[in-house]
Amino acid sequence: MPLTGEEPMNKLLKRIIITLVALVLLTPVGILLPIFVDAGDAWGEWSARTVAKLIGYVPQGLAKYEGIWKAPLAGYTTGGHDTSIVRQSFQYLISGVIGAALALIVAYIVSKMIIRNGK
Amino acid sequence: MHIPDGYLSPQTYVPLYGAFLAIEAVAVGKVRKEVSKRSIPYIGMAAAFSFIIMMLNLPIPGGTTGHAVGAALIAIILGPWAASLAVSVALIIQALVFGDGGITALGANAFNMAIFMPFVAYFIFRLLNGHSLKKSRVVVASFIAGYLSLVLTAILTGFELGIQPLIATGPDGRALYAPYDLSIAVPAMALGHLVLFGIIEGLVTALVMYYFYRSESQMIYAINRGGAHE
Numbered sequence: 061m062p063l064t065g066e067e068p069m070n071k072l073l074k075r076i077i078i079t080l081v082a083l084v085l086l087t088p089v090g091i092l093l094p095i096f097v098d099a100g101d102a103w104g105e106w107s108a109r110t111v112a113k114l115i116g117y118v119p120q121g122l123a124k125y126e127g128i129w130k131a132p133l134a135g136y137t138t139g140g141h142d143t144s145i146v147r148q149s150f151q152y153l154i155s156g157v158i159g160a161a162l163a164l165i166v167a168y169i170v171s172k173m174i175i176r177n178g179k
Numbered sequence: 180m181h182i183p184d185g186y187l188s189p190q191t192y193v194p195l196y197g198a199f200l201a202i203e204a205v206a207v208g209k210v211r212k213e214v215s216k217r218s219i220p221y222i223g224m225a226a227a228f229s230f231i232i233m234m235l236n237l238p239i240p241g242g243t244t245g246h247a248v249g250a251a252l253i254a255i256i257l258g259p260w261a262a263s264l265a266v267s268v269a270l271i272i273q274a275l276v277f278g279d280g281g282i283t284a285l286g287a288n289a290f291n292m293a294i295f296m297p298f299v300a301y302f303i304f305r306l307l308n309g310h311s312l313k314k315s316r317v318v319v320a321s322f323i324a325g326y327l328s329l330v331l332t333a334i335l336t337g338f339e340l341g342i343q344p345l346i347a348t349g350p351d352g353r354a355l356y357a358p359y360d361l362s363i364a365v366p367a368m369a370l371g372h373l374v375l376f377g378i379i380e381g382l383v384t385a386l387v388m389y390y391f392y393r394s395e396s397q398m399i400y401a402i403n404r405g406g407a408h409e
Contacts, residue, residue, distance in 0.1 A: 080231065
């Protein structure tokens, strides 16, 4: 088994990429399924408004910290509350593609900077 | 499981940030020492895999939603240190770009899902499987490692949320941060993961490990320790 050098992309890497692409295409399920069976937010991830409905007030710290960071693609959407399920799914899918690509590139660069062991 | 901003008091999120950064610094050294260049593309793909699987929200009808994390599988195949790196990258991107998980809570979320979870999964897998290459044992150990590690991570998250009313309550008795105490937060976090999300984590871990067992067993860190060329 060759121990050094850059190898051409092997069969395993190709299979993993195909699996990842298939998983990305599945991501709209992650937004559609909860809507169809009427499931709410993940536990403990409510907005301040939802918390107020649950307990009757907004905790001071939550009021202070919520919105401290304005994420460019907050909620895996490109902004605004879109009521169209089709558009929501599409934005979610695009967010999945962008996020997965970013994660891959960043983790690749970071580990490339860290790892020197050529074996 | 991604704690948003405003749910944890500074007394909680600051120490967890510190713990996350300190352990991640150790992870950098460990990965440099024990992981070879050939693993670099796999670490990238592991981060992407974790990112995607966390987007696949599954609902409990009429209840809450949740998801698998993928950290168990990554820890078994690439080792817990490399897994902590890959999952951290996914979580940092989720927080910064998509607002999933808070900025102040990022250390806590990364401590839970990118450190606690892969190490628990790795430990459970090694405990149950050792260096065995028996198919049924590898698959069963993988399922249990995935299932239990996610459930325990959910319980840890519930614990962090549940201690908030004890730590930070205003003079009027109202919670300043996460409002539910341990008796509610821990069971609530555990339940969904026990009945559904943990099973998904277990199944994904077992399924992919079955594939690796059949065609790439020399790559599995938890079985070979040190990877393909020891």
